[in-house]
Amino acid sequence: MKLDSGNTAWMLAATxxxxxxxxxxxxxxxxxxxxxxxxxxxxxxxxxxGIVSVLWVIDLFSLAFGPDKLHGFIGDPATHVGxxxxxDLFVSGVPTAVIATFQITFxxxxxxxxxxxxxxxxxxxxxxxxxxxxxxxxxAPIAHWVWGGGWLAQFGSIKDATTxxxxxxxxxxxxxxxxxxxxxxIAGLALTLVLGKRIGWPKERMRPHNxxxxxxxxxxLWFGWLGFNAGSELAADSTAGIALxxxxxxxxxxxLTWLIVEKIRDGHSTSLGAASGLVAGLVAIxxxxxxxTPMGAIWIGAAAGVVCALAVAIKFKFGFDDSLDVVAVHxxxxxxxxxxxxxxxxxxxxxxxxDGLFYGxxxxxxxxxxxxxxxxxxxxxxxxxxxxxxxxxxxxxxxSRDVELEGLDINLHAESAYDTGGSSxxxxxxxxxxxxxxxxxxx
Amino acid sequence: MKLITAVVKPFKLDDVxxxxxxxxxxxxxxxxxxxxxxxxxxxxxxxxxxxxxxxxPKVRIEVLVDDDDVDDVxxxxxxxxxxxxxxxxxxxxxxxxxxxxxxxxxxxxxxx
Numbered sequence: 001m002k003l004d005s006g007n008t009a010w011m012l013a014a015t016x017x018x019x020x021x022x023x024x025x026x027x028x029x030x031x032x033x034x035x036x037x038x039x040x041x042x043x044x045x046x047x048x049x050g051i052v053s054v055l056w057v058i059d060l061f062s063l064a065f066g067p068d069k070l071h072g073f074i075g076d077p078a079t080h081v082g083x084x085x086x087x088d089l090f091v092s093g094v095p096t097a098v099i100a101t102f103q104i105t106f107x108x109x110x111x112x113x114x115x116x117x118x119x120x121x122x123x124x125x126x127x128x129x130x131x132x133x134x135x136x137x138x139x140a141p142i143a144h145w146v147w148g149g150g151w152l153a154q155f156g157s158i159k160d161a162t163t164x165x166x167x168x169x170x171x172x173x174x175x176x177x178x179x180x181x182x183x184x185x186i187a188g189l190a191l192t193l194v195l196g197k198r199i200g201w202p203k204e205r206m207r208p209h210n211x212x213x214x215x216x217x218x219x220x221l222w223f224g225w226l227g228f229n230a231g232s233e234l235a236a237d238s239t240a241g242i243a244l245x246x247x248x249x250x251x252x253x254x255x256l257t258w259l260i261v262e263k264i265r266d267g268h269s270t271s272l273g274a275a276s277g278l279v280a281g282l283v284a285i286x287x288x289x290x291x292x293t294p295m296g297a298i299w300i301g302a303a304a305g306v307v308c309a310l311a312v313a314i315k316f317k318f319g320f321d322d323s324l325d326v327v328a329v330h331x332x333x334x335x336x337x338x339x340x341x342x343x344x345x346x347x348x349x350x351x352x353x354x355d356g357l358f359y360g361x362x363x364x365x366x367x368x369x370x371x372x373x374x375x376x377x378x379x380x381x382x383x384x385x386x387x388x389x390x391x392x393x394x395x396x397x398x399x400s401r402d403v404e405l406e407g408l409d410i411n412l413h414a415e416s417a418y419d420t421g422g423s424s425x426x427x428x429x430x431x432x433x434x435x436x437x438x439x440x441x442x443x
Numbered sequence: 444m445k446l447i448t449a450v451v452k453p454f455k456l457d458d459v460x461x462x463x464x465x466x467x468x469x470x471x472x473x474x475x476x477x478x479x480x481x482x483x484x485x486x487x488x489x490x491x492x493x494x495x496x497x498x499x500p501k502v503r504i505e506v507l508v509d510d511d512d513v514d515d516v517x518x519x520x521x522x523x524x525x526x527x528x529x530x531x532x533x534x535x536x537x538x539x540x541x542x543x544x545x546x547x548x549x550x551x552x553x554x555x
Contacts, residue, residue: 205494207487266488276490312490325490 004093010236011098017227018105022049022112024220028275029116031213032324034206036407037120038417044127048112051131056104057083063140064103065148072151075144092235102231107139110180116324117188120198120206121404124412126395130388134187138383142183142376146173152375156368171372172345172353172365174243175232177287177338178376185331186377188322190384195398197321199405206323211271218275222251225282229289239350243289247282250289250301254281257305265309273309276329280308283333288341291353296344300337308333338373342366444539444552445513449504450476451524451532456502462523468506468516469555476503482530501532507542509552 026045030038052060059081066075086097111131115122145152156169173179198206208214229247233240258277259269284304285297292300311328315321322328342365345356355361391397398404403411410416451459456473463471477498484497508516513536520534544554 205492207494207496208489262488262491266491266493268488270488272489309491312492316492 001089002093003089003095004235007092007235007237008094008098010240011094011102011231011234014227014231015098015102015105017224018102018109018231019049019224021105021221021224021228022046022109024217024224025109025112026217027213028217028221028279029119029324031210031215031217032116032208032272033119034407035209035418036409036416038209038409039413039415040122040124040408041115041119043124043413044115044122045112047124047128048108048115048131051128052108052111052135053104055132055135056100056107060107060135060140061100061103063136064107064143065100066144068144068149072145072149072154074141074150075148094234099234102234103143106176106180106228107135107143110139110176110184111135113180113184113326113330114188114191117192117322117326118195119323120408121195121398123395123397123399126391126397129395130191130391130397133387133391134384137387138187138380139179139183142379143179145375146171146179146372152178152372155371156364169354169364169368171368172291172341173287173338173372174290175229175286177283177334178372181283181286181330181334182338182373182376183380185326185329185334186381187384188326189320189331190381191388191397192320192322194385194388194392197319198323199401201321201323202316202319208272214275215271218278222278222282225251225286229282229286233290239290242294242349245294246285246289246292246297249294250285250297250304251278251281253298253301254278254284254305254308257302258309259305261306261309276325277305277309280304280329280333283308283330284337284340287334287337288344290350291341291346292344293346293349296340296346300340300344303340304333304336307336335373339366339369342369444542444555445508445510445536446539447506447508447513447516447520447534447536449506449520449524449532449534450478450501451504451520451534452526452530453500453502455524455526456504458523459504459520462519463506463516466516466519468508470507472505474503474505476501480530480533499530507539507555509555 022045026042029045030041033041059077061083062077062080063075066077066079069076080096080100083097083100086095088096090096090099111134144150152171154170158167158169226244226247230240230244233243255274255277258273258280262273263269281301281304284300288300308329311332312325314328341356343356343358345353345361345365346359347353347355354365356365357363388397399408449459477500479497479499484495484499487494487496506516517534517536525531541550542554543550
């Protein structure tokens with residue numbers, strides 16, 4: 001393999017695009033919470049960029065992308081410890097350092113996505129511990145199963161008994177429907193079940209404090225998502241181009257259908273609906289983006305806009321406080337997208353995919369997609385629940401009642417987002433140690 | 444002396460201010476306020492969930508005037524703030540014991 005400067009240049013750019021998605025997500029979520037908790041929301045997302053990046057370089061990349069260990073469950077942890085020099089080539093003439101960094105950004109945003117389910121009540125320190133453990137025990141193995149050549153990537157492959165030739169089949173997930181969205185969505189559900197509902201929910205309505213932030217965040221997400229999907233080809237080629245156009249049209253279609261649902265159901269098409277619809281479309285097209293035609297992408301996006309808009313009602317029906325609808329958008333949208341490959345997938349699109357049900361491929365790929373969805377749902381839910389429960393018992397994941405009512409920002413971070421009315425303040429000490437009042441620290 | 448307080452629709456602030464200046468009022472205090480009267484609040488919808496918003500944004504205008512001017516100034520505010528629709532607000536006046544101009548220490552009507 002020789003270094004390919006075209007592919008490498010695209011992967012460098014795509015990495016920067018995907019990295020920006022997490023600040024975008026922070027604002028998408030931050031606008032939806034109340035003003036007393038916006039900094040806590042932003043911090044939960046930004047700290048994922050801190051903790052996951054460091055862990056990834058130390059060894060998570062090996063666990064996710066190293067050669068198979070334990071029958072395809074995990075990658076060999078000895079492969080890329082500390083990325084070694086990072087100058088060797090990984091795939092398509094792109095250096096390992098570039099691919100590993102590209103993958104950091106996926107691991108970051110998957111952890112960050114979870115925080116939408118648990119807004120307004122999560123303690124900061126225990127959350128940092130949760131993200132660390134979760135990235136090692138839940139994210140890295142699932143990434144290996146699907147992208148690292150693990151058991152889901154090989155699932156259903158047929159070995160010819162006489163010739164020994166292997167017909168490679170497997171669960172298809174182009175950019176992260178199972179690894180990122182279903183994984184984060186079901187983990188969010190598990191974490192919110194451990195934490196419990198916010199005080200006053202659902203009777204007390206908790207109105208988004210800044211809808212323009214939500215729109216800004218959604219715009220940044222869409223921008224970065226072009227790198228997420230088109231970059232997942234790991235090369236600058238025509239499949240990346242297909243993923244690019246699909247990430248635009250599916251998203252557009254989903255925004256439109258979400259707005260139509262709102263107009264019919266509620267009487268108005270809302271800004272929050274436009275932002276939510278476009279994210280639902282991006283989620284749904286993510287796994288399928290390299291496997292379907294642009295027209296297929298429009299159908300998938302249109303379906304996601306309707307299904308996810310209606311899925312918001314699930315949390316009220318079952319009474320779990322998924323605060324910012326991670327289940328409705330990421331879990332349901334991710335499942336829809338992952339299964340859609342079994343219907344809309346076409347081998348002709350990139351030569352590696354399988355024809356789906358609508359293109360004469362029968363039920364084979366749909367069946368394999370069900371296995372992928374089911375495996376990620378079960379593994380992520382159970383492990384996330386156990387990790388969260390243990391941390392909760394040992395350290396306490398949820399803030400106290402007083403802190404929750406007064407707001408997380410001043411209590412967890414000794415800051416407030418908005419200086420309303422230019423209220424006076426003066427230095428109480430030049431030492432950072434005593435600048436925080438003691439009683440507020442105990443959150 | 445009297446303190447006149449008017450709570451009116453935010454978009455009528457400029458009309459009221461201009462009318463008061465034309466009348467000859469030399470100063471006022473304006474603050475953002477929220478509240479409701481007989482019109483109650485309104486409904487907002489976020490991801491399909493309806494939120495009753497009880498408190499509606501208003502501006503509160505406060506003007507200190509001489510006793511003789513009270514009725515005229517109240518009329519000026521009412522005329523300039525009126526849209527005829529529900530939610531136009533309220534104007535009231537209360538007696539003021541004393542007023543002091545901070546810069547000079549003047550008291551009473553000469554401080555107005």
